[in-house]
Amino acid sequence: MVLPIIISSLCTSLGALPVLFIKDVSHKGKDIMLAYTAGIMVAASAYGLIPSALKLSNMTILIIGILIGTLVLTLLEGIIPHDDLNHSSDSTSQSSVVLFLVAMSIHNVPEGLSVGISHSQEIGIGPLVSFAIGLQNIPEGFLVALFLLTQKISRLKSIFYASLTGVIELIAGLVGIIFGESFQSIVPYGLAFAAGSMLFVVYKELIPESHGDGNERASTLTFILGFITMVFLTDLLQ
Template sequence: MNILPIVISSLCTSIGAIPILFIKNVSHKGKDVMLSYTAGIMVAASAYGLIPSAIKLSNTTILIIGILIGTLVLTLLESLIPHTDLDNSKKDSGNSNLILFIIAMSIHNFPEGLSVGISYGSNDLELGPLVSFAIGLQNVPEGFLIALFLVIQNVNRCKAIFFTTITDVIELCAGIMGVFFGKFFEFVIPYGLAFAAGSMLFVVYKELIPESHGDGNERASTITFILGFI
């Protein structure tokens, strides 16, 4: 089994974080545009890749259950883990909060990696490339946003990329685990795909869209959201 596609899909998060080394100052409008563009890509990854694949392997009922579980888990995480908005401009909020933020993102990436791995471990030869592409596509802007959040919290830029890479490792391990256990847990695939879709839709509507409309940049944000979706 060639795990290279799984590795590439996982590393897309770190690749997305690299531009943070060269971006010195991000204006509020520039950040709003990037947030909305990321939202468009994440919705597209859900609509074009994850949701159709989940329906193809199961049915609408399982799709709805998976999406609701993803939404519920993200809701609980936000309630239980101290939450700091992406737009927060305050100084360092404390190492404990940053660690909890990394843990939360790692938990979010685990089902994504597991979905990619199980997809490659399944009998459907077309599913693996489709899911890895969809997850990898949304991992790029996700990695940038993670790094941007950490830099806003006064974390060194190189350390921000390092912490972002930690979430990569979690996703990669989940992917490899999914490959080896895919034959035994193939029934989990549609739930995992729907879970990832529900998680991304939650993040888009709860965080990215409100943040991108918070400073009078609604029109530019709406246009870049559509471009990201396309």
């Protein structure tokens, strides 16, 4: 029962490995990658998390979860020392890195709970859910590592931090197995919370950074490409 959850979580690390072969990224390349990341996150929220939350609950819970996620990220941003990004340089924004990792980790909590609960209920869908989430974790792992690489984080550290977000999902999956149906009512809140936190990071950090150095047109087109990519993957796994 535990092995499928472990494998599903490890897919995040697997997806992060390709950054080992990515060469130094130019400033324009960085902006394009940030925009692609933003497109994926918006699609994951609008096409994946939000509809799933609505299917499991109602509009009230969805709104509450999104607003709480936004509020938590707003408070967190106020706590984290914020470095104003200089778009003419390759400086690293500590706030951007931390907020992004927090948003992606939060995103993995309801996914992990869903996998764990699907196994605990013994209705035969556990392996299917683990497989679907595992496939989704591969591009997500690449997404996290790629973003960190654009923020001047080393390749090995980028893979390590991406893997940590997978560990969060593993822990949530184990909690889902242990508590089973007791945690089922929390999942919709978690999905909506994750959507709110990811949308906050996209609009507050990723889009402004990708548009700050004269690459607006290329970044916009890449944002749309990222959005389409995630919509396609989500539809493929449904």
